[in-house]
Structure formats: C-alpha cells, structure tokens
Amino acid sequence: MAEAEDNSDQSARPSRRMVLALGAAAASTVVTIRPALAQTAGSVMNCQIPVPAPQAAGNYIAPDGSLVAPGTPGAFPPAPRPITGEEAKLLLSGGPSPSGMDSQSAQAYANYIRRLQAGMSGFTCYASLQMPR
DSSP: OHHHHHHHHHHHSOOHHHHHHHHHHHHHHHHHHHHHHHHHHHHHHHOEEOSSOGGGTTOEEOTTSOEEOTTOTTOBOOOSSOEEHHHHHHHHTTOOOOTTOOHHHHHHHHHHHHTOOTTSTTHHHHHHHHSOO
C-alpha cells in the first residue's frame, strides 16, 4: 500500500517541464501587459478637455467654473485651445498655469473641469485622470 501512495504523490505534483512552461507563459503575459499600461497612461495624459464643451461654445467661465453669458463681470473667455490631460492634472493639483493662461483664468478652467459630469465633452478624460495608477 505504501507504494500506491507514493505513485499518487508523484502524479499529483507537476513535472519540471510543466512548471517551466507555466513560468514562461506568465513571463510573456507580463511583457505583453506592461506596454499596454504604459500606452494607456500616455494616452490619458494626451486626452483633451474643451473649456467649455462645444455645445456651450460662446459662453464664458465664471471663477467657480460655471458657464455664464459673455461679458459677465469677473468671467473669463473660453480657453484658447482644449486643455490636455497633463495640463488638467497640473491645474487640478494647483500647479503652474499652462502657457497662454493667467493664473485666475486657469483656476476658473480647473473649477469648470471639476464640474464635468458623465455625457459632457471631456468627462472621460477627466475621469481617467482621477483613476489611481
């Protein structure tokens, strides 16, 4: 009976060849996933947020980030170009203003970005910036 138990122990253990094959498969998976994650991080930083969204073109941005009519006292004109994900991340963290924007308008644009909701242009970019890496 002792011999039968020894045979069952050996058949339950994976062979050296199987262990090596599993290790090779796991290594190739890591090599495949890493570039994809790096590409995703890069695309998040290059996504764009129009301020304001195209459907609200012509509106100005109040200091609190809300949309107001042109000429409203204290409001800022639309951003001269869409804000990239990298710029938005800096704005939202209180970093330096992107070139071509003074600090007050940049703060209003950051407040506008914080108000973005699902379905609004630029929301997907903003949401992806909020995800931990």
